[in-house]
Amino acid sequence: MRVGVLYSRIRKDEKLLLGELRERGHDVEKIDVRKERFGLDSTTAAVDDLDVVVDRCLSTSRSLYATRFLDSYGVPVVNGPETGDVCADKAKNSLALAEADVPTPATEVAFTKEAALEAIESFGYPCVLKPVVGSWGRLMAKIDSRNAAEAILEHKETLGHYEHKVFYVQEFVDKPGRDVRVLAVDGDPVAAMTRSSEHWLTNAAKGGETEPFDLDERATELVERASEAVGGGMLGVDLMEVGVEADTAETGGSGEYTVHEVNHTVEFKALDAATDVDVPARVVDWLEAKAVELADGAVVGADA
Amino acid sequence: MTSDTDTLTAEDPITGEEIEIPADVEVGEIIDSPVTGTELEVISLDPVVLDEAPELEEDWGE
Numbered sequence: 450m451r452v453g454v455l456y457s458r459i460r461k462d463e464k465l466l467l468g469e470l471r472e473r474g475h476d477v478e479k480i481d482v483r484k485e486r487f488g489l490d491s492t493t494a495a496v497d498d499l500d501v502v503v504d505r506c507l508s509t510s511r512s513l514y515a516t517r518f519l520d521s522y523g524v525p526v527v528n529g530p531e532t533g534d535v536c537a538d539k540a541k542n543s544l545a546l547a548e549a550d551v552p553t554p555a556t557e558v559a560f561t562k563e564a565a566l567e568a569i570e571s572f573g574y575p576c577v578l579k580p581v582v583g584s585w586g587r588l589m590a591k592i593d594s595r596n597a598a599e600a601i602l603e604h605k606e607t608l609g610h611y612e613h614k615v616f617y618v619q620e621f622v623d624k625p626g627r628d629v630r631v632l633a634v635d636g637d638p639v640a641a642m643t644r645s646s647e648h649w650l651t652n653a654a655k656g657g658e659t660e661p662f663d664l665d666e667r668a669t670e671l672v673e674r675a676s677e678a679v680g681g682g683m684l685g686v687d688l689m690e691v692g693v694e695a696d697t698a699e700t701g702g703s704g705e706y707t708v709h710e711v712n713h714t715v716e717f718k719a720l721d722a723a724t725d726v727d728v729p730a731r732v733v734d735w736l737e738a739k740a741v742e743l744a745d746g747a748v749v750g751a752d753a
Numbered sequence: 754m755t756s757d758t759d760t761l762t763a764e765d766p767i768t769g770e771e772i773e774i775p776a777d778v779e780v781g782e783i784i785d786s787p788v789t790g791t792e793l794e795v796i797s798l799d800p801v802v803l804d805e806a807p808e809l810e811e812d813w814g815e
Contacts, residue, residue: 456805458794459782467779481781509812568755584814654814685815712815 450740451476452545453502455497455515455526457483461514461718463505471737477616482511487518500740502526502684509537509582512714525743526615527736528682529711533678535598536713538583539617542679545711547680551671552707554689555620560732562602565616575621578602582612585654591621604692624689627651629662629706631686632717632728635678639662640726642719642751659723662673667704675708683732763801766790774801 452475456463470477478495480502485494496502502524506512517530528536535541546553555572558581559565569576569592578590592598605613627645630653631638641664644657651657656698664672672686687710692703721728760773765788772787774795783806786808792806 456781459779464779464782479779481783507813508810510815574770587811587814713815716815 450500451478451498452736452740453478453499453524453723455480455482455502455504455512455519456507457481459512460507462698462716465512465721465729466503466505467578468598468734469733473733473737475733480556482515483505485566486514487515489521491522492518496522496524498522501672501743504528504533504734506714510534512644513537525740526713527739528684529680531685532682533713534683535639536711537582539579539583539710540615543619545678546708548676549609549674551674551678552691552705554707554709555607555619555652556620559615559618561614562606563597566595566598566668570595570616572618572620577619578605579617579619580613581615581617582648586650586652588613589650591649612615616700620739621649622691622709623652623691623700627657627690628709629668629670629688629690630720631664631668631688632683632715632720632732633672633676633686634683635681636673638669638672638718639731639735640707640720640724640728641668642723643688644719653719659719661724662712665702665704668706671708675711679711679713683714683715683735686710686719687712757815761798761801763803766793766804793811 452470467592474744480494501533504512504516513533516526519526520530520571539701540558543553543556555678557568559568575591576592577594580588590601627643628651631641641662642659644651644653647655674687676684688706688708690702690709691705757811759776761776762771765772765786768788770788772786780794780795786793793803794806796802796804798801
């Protein structure tokens with residue numbers, strides 16, 4: 450098949466993906482979005498006759514616009530712009546999960562620091578303040594006191610981009626020192642791992658230690674439903690175990706989870722290293738099936 | 754220029770020194786300069802041209 454890869458930076462993840470695609474003899478068109486122009490009817494990017502384009506843009510804004518333009522030209526792109534739109538914004542992400550009745554942490558959005566402070570006080574301390582757009586645990590705040598809340602809100606209101614004045618306040622989930630990352634393709638789990646840290650942020654990008662994780666029936670069901678809630682595609686679904694103490698997490702969980710986030714340009718090098726699963730191979734398996742599905746005019750996630 | 758089967762040589766854009774980089778690099782790939790540790794982007798392969806990688810931006814991530 451002819452595969453386009455949208456990118457602006459080749460990380461280890463893209464390197465693994467490109468290697469697998471080429472090893473299988475696929476014709477790969479790398480598309481550096483920084484060098485292209487996107488008009489209303491056409492683009493300078495070489496997208497003609499591609500069976501599928503996979504979005505691997507590191508920059509969320511570029512990802513959202515590039516996929517939107519390609520979609521408007523009728524170029525098959527995964528993940529589609531609708532999925533990206535929901536996943537890129539934590540408020541939309543939370544709403545989609547809640548609307549699909551997927552357990553997700555209680556969340557409120559406020560637009561002034563006064564209203565945000567009311568939201569924080571209503572959750573009690575600690576609670577969490579997150580940027581609506583952001584990743585890798587950046588600019589996340591665990592708020593332990595009213596003094597801290599007032600200071601953080603004033604800083605965000607004074608210094609921040611307008612998006613930082615969309616105050617996304619969330620209950621603090623007392624997870625057992627780890628959370629769970631699942632890579633799923635159209636709801637089907639490919640691999641799962643835990644990310645553990647002494648710090649409340651357990652992101653692999655923050656140095657969290659990774660271990661393979663066996664999904665139970667409940668987690669598998671939630672991954673499928675969370676994927677469907679945001680429109681499907683290749684996704685990183687993040688769950689936290691609830692009702693589990695840190696010292697008993699290894700011996701068995703409560704079987705209950707809350708889904709805090711779904712990521713649409715999921716990184717998988719850590720999963721590939723932490724598990725026995727050949728993640729790039731499974732991803733390319735899915736892309737091959739997707740290309741056939743798209744050629745047949747079948748429905749692709751919720752974007753079609 | 755290929756120095757052996759596993760590495761290429763290129764000019765470090767910051768120090769001007771000749772450095773060795775993996776032979777299987779991709780255009781667009783980010784490598785760490787063995788001299789300064791700075792992130793460098795592979796701009797082209799023939800010839801091998803490196804430049805300082807873009808700084809982290811707020812919307813980068815997953």
